[in-house]
Amino acid sequence: MTPLTFRHATSADIPAIVALVTSAYRGESSRRGWTTEADLLDGQRIDPEVLAEDLARPCSVVLLAERDGELLACAHVAEEDGAGYFGMFAVRPDLQGGGVGKAVIAEAERIAAADWGLPAMRMTVIDVRDTLIAYYQRRGYVRTGILKPFPYGDERFGIPLRDDLRFEVLEKPLRQEAVA
Template identity: 75%
Template sequence: MQETTFRDAIQADVPALVGLVTSAYRGEASRVGWTTEADLLDGNRIVPEVLLADIARPRSRIVLAERDGALLGCAHVAEEDDAGYFGMFAVRPELQGSGLGRSILAEAERIAAMDWQLPLMRMTVIDLRTELIDWYVRRGYRRTGQTKPFPATDPRFGLPLRDDLRFEVLEKDLR
């Protein structure tokens, strides 16, 4: 078996990305892993239009993790407000807990710090996802105390099953 390789997504990768991200977060398939949001949200996790815009914009990459030509995971890393932004993080449910996620996160941090010379990585996580926030804290992220509203009326990112969803902002110094 080959080692995991990373590359930037292109337009042709969009259908596979939609499938991967959906399987990691929505529906019964997502329950195999530990990152499911199936009890919090229904509907889309990502739509092709958002992916295409992220691929096209400057200082924005969708990083793919592959092994033997198979898509295993992904993340979006971009420059926003003079910091790196990390999002759309997905690992195939049956591979969650294997260390692949740590590798993808490290690659995104490398891009922000080394390629773009950014001092900080920032992300937003649904604040009810305490086990996921704890995972990021163990990787050097800190809880800022800042929150942002969840886009509850934007079906491109899901349909809330509860009315108390919001994002918590996490940050990590990359210097």
């Protein structure tokens, strides 16, 4: 099998990224994988304008994982408040559970630690997503107990199907590479 390759997204990739993220989290296609939010949220998962802003800001990249030129996964990696931020993580539903996600997380952590010298990686996860939180805990992330409100009323982030959604911050210390 051809190895996975990584590259940073450009504005030309926005339609493909929106399609990938939507397929992993929303609607019937997302039910083929285990990361679906279809029972929690409807509507869009990522707003193209927000994505364009993420691509344009400093210390912010959208990491793409490809094999033979085909987009398989993505994640947003940025510097926020002195730490790395990991978000917009999506793996094609038919490939979930096959190791692609682990490789994307490892590359995102490498960027934050080695390229940007950041001490930790943080993310926000809907706190009722126990299976997803357990996945991140197996990769070294810990629940901080810091809760953030879900943006009810802002359809750029989806249409909630429940009234009890909120985010919890997860965090992982990153090993700093030795400087020669």
